Amino acid sequence: MAPAPTTTAVVFSQPNTLHDVITQAADRYPLHELSFITSSAHNTSIQTKTFSAFNQYVRNLARAMLDWRKPTGSVVVMYLTEHEDNMAGVWACLLAGYVPCLQPALSAQQAHKEDHIIHIKNLFGSATWLTSELGTEQINSVFGLEIHLFSELKLSAEKFTVAADWVPYEAQPDDDAILFLTSGSTGFSKAVVHTHRTILAACRAKGQNYGLTSESQVFNWVGFDHVAGSLEMHITPLLYGASQLHAHASAVLADPIRLLRLIDEKSIELAFAPNFLLSKLTRDLEKRTDLFGSFDLSSIKRINSGGEAVVSKTAQAFAATMKQLSKNPSTVSFVISAGFGMSETCAGCIYDTVDVLATEPAHEFLDLGRPIDGCEMRIVDPADGATPRPDRECGELQVRGQMVFVRYYNNAEATSSSFVEGGWFRTGDIGIIENGVMRLKGRIKDTIIVHGASYGIPELETHLQSVEGVTHSFLTVAPYRTPGQETEGFVIFYSPTFDLDGADASTKLFATHRALLDICVKIITLPPQFVIPIPVNLMEKTTLGKLSRARYIARADELLSEAHRPSFIAPSTQTEKALAKIYAGIFNLAESKISTSDNFFELGGTSIDAIRLKREGEAHFGLPEISIIQIIKHPIVSSLANYYDPIFSLQLTGNKTPIFFVHPGVGEVLIFINFAKYFQNERPFYALRARGFEPGHPFFTSMDEMVSCYTAAVKRTQAMGPYAIAGYSYGGVVAFEVAKRLEAMGEEVKFVGLVNIPPHIADRMHEIDWTGGMLNLSYFLGLVSKYDANDLAHALRPLTRKEQLEVVWKLSPLERLVELQLTPEKLHHWVDIAGSLIECGKDYNPSGSVSAVDVFYANPLRGSKADWLNNQLKSWSGFSRGEPSYTDVPGQHYTLMDVDHVLQFHKIFRGRLEARGL
Structure with a gap:
């Protein structure tokens, strides 16, 4: 049974729990705003709630949650798309005494998705999910889940109007507050446990570092399931009373000019954008020379960037483009603040602030800077994880402070191995500290970072080893990044089971590489930059250091080019050409390189890219809606062209x-x-x-x-x-x-x-019922004569649709059915299509x-x-x-x-x- 509700009306000058944060925000700044732009293609308006209204809304949701009758401290997995829904769900859980766990987008690979859901169920010892109707479709194949629809929770909450300070229990600073899942994209996710204390310590220090005040305007377009989106760009500004605007990333990527309009109209001061999004924005905005000098961008002071290394040239190009687009370039003065952080550290805990146009970056990637208040960093010998390294020497990066997580949920072994004596957390990264400023040099962990998400190399290699054509245990994956590349990539080196000089080598290479690509895209959403086949006698097992990378990349290009040549089909129809152009734009490729056989996801399409394809396709083809599901079902250019055209x-x-x-x-x-x-x-x-x-x-x-x-x-x-x-x-x-x-x-x-x-x-359309439509179609197709159609109408109407079709089917000439390749199901569907056209004509x-x-x-x-x-x-x-x-x-x-x-x-x-x- 849920505990009896209690109330409190205390307003804390220094919040001790997250409960205090929302109470204080609503009490001190009732008219400040939380605003939202959804992912809907047709709803481009900004939806706004005042702090006061939002506080009332989430407390009513929390009261409705108590009807679930879950014990205090129960974990609720949050799987929602929109920022407002996620935000409201998290606060409702917190206020109801539950512990929200933010679930990122699930894998598109059914087996991997189900394995993950089962793992989460076992990890928490329960399976309570709060999701949408679409989310339910994705998870309901796993037996034994307790699924609550957010739409139904909202309806239930409308019955309540609780007090503005109502809570059913008093939270304590060291209570579990929010769980964040590590990527676990090729293995099993760990759940990072943050308490009220760790989150508040991080948010206080971040806000001071950012210079936030109650008059600040913050813009976020990072998913709320990401620790930066929820803690760095929501709870931190809420602690300081700053108004916030949260947008689905697709709303900006589909229309980059919107970012500029929002900065102009809303006087945005602080925003967050990972390196790969800065790169996409720059590519799109620098083309808009017609809009140079059109926007007031003087309000923007800082753009935080994390998740992956920030390419210095990308940061400079973005800043330069922003100045060109500004009405008064001399007033545009903002820093791109590259930062280091992890889910385990409440996102960013080390930052550098630099005006990349005024100060030339010293390295290919921006430095990561100095720790925020309350955080310490050090570089140690990775061999023992304890001996400090001198200034300017590489070593393992470790951090400690009150913002560091307390444990991994139900995983004592992983928790223990992540810390060393003195409370230092082992980040798994290799860094250098020079004059107090830190920059990264690599990783101890076998991981690849793609678009800010980490993926384990050993697990990926395990999957790739199973491909036919790969010599078992003679395959390895190496992180790889070309200069200026917008996100990290990787290369696959393997020994084939067949002769590379054989007559059928091209065909076998093509089949093997397509299989390797398919696995990579399904598991980590990105194909390898190169797949390098190496004869087994030239490749020592897992010894990348003894390979001449340049030699084998050159050889692979030659072989892959030969293998792909038979499959390359140039776009021929206008629709295929249009899609090829859209694909090329998304992946920054030449149009001439896009084949009608190219697969959107094999080219590296992510969920954000799919939303961009959806938006650009709708605009170009004049369609009111293109379902993301259809893009997933028809990712190949020729197949998608048929869908569009x-x-x-x-x-x-x-x-x-x-x-x-x-x-x-x-x-x-x-x-x-x-x-x-x-x-x-x-x-x-x-x-x-x-x-x-x-x-x-x-x-x-x-x-x-x-x-x-x-x-x-x-x-x-x-x-x-x-x-x-x-x-x-x-x-x-x-x-x-x-x-x-x-x-x-x-x-x-x-x-x-x-x-x-x-x-x-219109009158004629109203006269035609389903039976009449079915008989008209049957006559039109030559299945029945005009006289049969007229005679049958009255006799068929009392029958079910299935029975009516059976009568017509028996009367239809067999040779005509064969000619049209009809089945009863196809005929039924065809009647429904004709019926839809009749409905369209009824109001004409x-x-x-x-x-x-x-x-x-x-x-x-x-x-x-x-x-x-x-x-x-x-x-x-x-x-x-x-x-x-x-x-x-x-x-x-x-x-x-x-x-x-x-x-x-x-x-x-x-x-x-x-x-x-x-």
């Missing part, structure tokens, strides 16, 4: 203006294949296919969404007018709307062809006009042709600024493009194109 190239020869033809109401473009071939050597023929046919593709949900998608696709394929747009049946109204959009963009549309469809379709009300319309009419589905023309189709005259044409074509609505009529229809259609000057 509704355009099918049915005929590409000829120099005349291309024709774009929109699908009929069934969504498919098969009907156009025979028609398109008659334009061979005359003009390209493109067909627009509805969304939803490919696995995982969402259906269109509105006419506006469909028209936006198709207009963007037409513009990608043909950048400038004049345009020729047509649509068959239902597709006619879509073509009309696309033509309107193009004209609104200032483009010339010379031809708008409308095939057997009136402008007003035509308006506006285009330069001119060409209407083609055949025998209608019902009624006479004369009535169809005069009372339905001629309504198009009200939507045409020029003189419309109405042309009779042979056949009926569903047969005007079949083999009996297509040649005649082509001649008529071609004549109208020529009449419009095309």
Whole structure:
């Protein structure tokens, strides 16, 4: 049972616990603000809560948490995406007497992800998770987890309005407060235990070092699960009463100019940006010469940078670009403060502050500086971990102070081995102290640091040893960084099991290297810079020092180039070219190096890169939403191109203006294949296919969404007018709307062809139920006759959808089913696609006009042709600024493009194109 609630109204001048921090912030600075920018592509607004409102919000959440009836001190694993949710969840846990453990993004590799979740469950002796609906999908494959949805917790909290100082128990300074997980990306994570005392000691010293006051404005875009995001950029400024703005990294990376606007508009004083993000920002911002001199950047005083070494040239380039973008460069004076810290030290505990433009850095990487108050550092002999080394001599870096963690959760052995006599914590890094300033030289631990996260080399090597083509135990991985590279990389050296001079060496190399790449990307999100195959007689086991790295890198380039040549396929469609350009921009590669067979994640795509791909793809292709899941499912250029592009190239020869033809109401473009071939050597023929046919593709949900998608696709394929747009049946109204959009963009549309469809379709759409849609599709596909379709409608409606399909399936000619490669499931799905198009048309009300319309009419589905023309189709005259044409074509609505009529229809259609000057 949860303990009975108690209250306290004491305001501490020097907080002793984190409870005191939030109480003091709400009491002293009630109107100061916590602001948030989410990762949503469609919500770019800033959501704000005052300290007072946030305090009330999290205390209500804490009260709702007590209904879980967990014992005080229980660990709750926090797995949330947005800063506000994470922040609120952490404070609610603290106030409720629980211990939050911040879980970073889980591995994309299912087996590794499940192993980690099981390890966490065993480590804590329980499995309580607070997450989102999406997070639940990722973790629910592991049996025995207690999962609470944050959305449900918020709903429960709305029932409560507790006192502004309510807590169910009194925290003590040495109580466990927050747990942080070490990366454990190739092994098992350790949980770093921080108490109220260690966190407050760190935050007090950090705030003094940063010069924070209650008037400071802080901007953070590091994930809240990272110790820098939560302690350094939230609790520290909250302790000093400083207002804060927290943004998902994607919100800045997708639009780097936003960072400048925020500094300008919000008078940001302090921010945090790891080296690899500084590098990405610099690459994007230095291109925007059109915005030089546009922003007031005088408020920014300090940018902290940690997680990995900061390249001096990157820091200088970033600072120089910021000055160029400033309205008054002379007022821009900020330091990029490289720092050293770990989860075990509450993030940064050693900092250097340097104006990299005023003072030339002495080394390739920025120095890391001096300890904050209350922290000590020393360099010792790594052999014994105790004997101090003289100034300017390399050795093991050790630190101690009140901000150092107290233990690893439930891991006494790891805790004991991390400390030496005197309370010195062994960081595992090699450093030099010169005149009191520290810089790193390497690591004792076998780790690679990629984008600020550490990965164990031995565990990675274990996985790589299993690849077919690798001689067991003759593989090693070495950290490797080229000058100016934005993050650390690595090289794989291995001896192949096959002859490198053999006739099939290229093929075997390609297969082996692809397997090695796949493992690396799945485990540490980054491919190796080089994979170096070395004959076994030239490679001594695990003895990197005896290898000539330059020689084997040169040999590997030669062999890899030969192995990749057969698989390189240059992008051909406009969509593939556009994606290749986006991929090249993200990975800083030449467009000519991107093959349609390239895999986004094998190129090194991270979760941040995927969000950038999503944002740039949505902007370029005019799509309202691209699911990250679809990027994960379709990471290869050619596959993702098919996801993005509704355009099918049915005929590409000829120099005349291309024709774009929109699908009929069934969504498919098969009907156009025979028609398109008659334009061979005359003009390209493109067909627009509805969304939803490919696995995982969402259906269109509105006419506006469909028209936006198709207009963007037409513009990608043909950048400038004049345009020729047509649509068959239902597709006619879509073509009309696309033509309107193009004209609104200032483009010339010379031809708008409308095939057997009136402008007003909403009433007809409301008449078609699922059964009617299924029978229309079946007739259109040649599965049933027109008479069967009419006769079956009444009889089928009382049946279930499955039963209706079974009846139609039995009536369908076997040869037609084989020809269309249909299955009952595919037919059902196709009916659903057609139904989605019907739903999009139910609210359609035509308006506006285009330069001119060409209407083609055949025998209608019902009624006479004369009535169809005069009372339905001629309504198009009200939507045409020029003189419309109405042309009779042979056949009926569903047969005007079949083999009996297509040649005649082509001649008529071609004549109208020529009449419009095309």
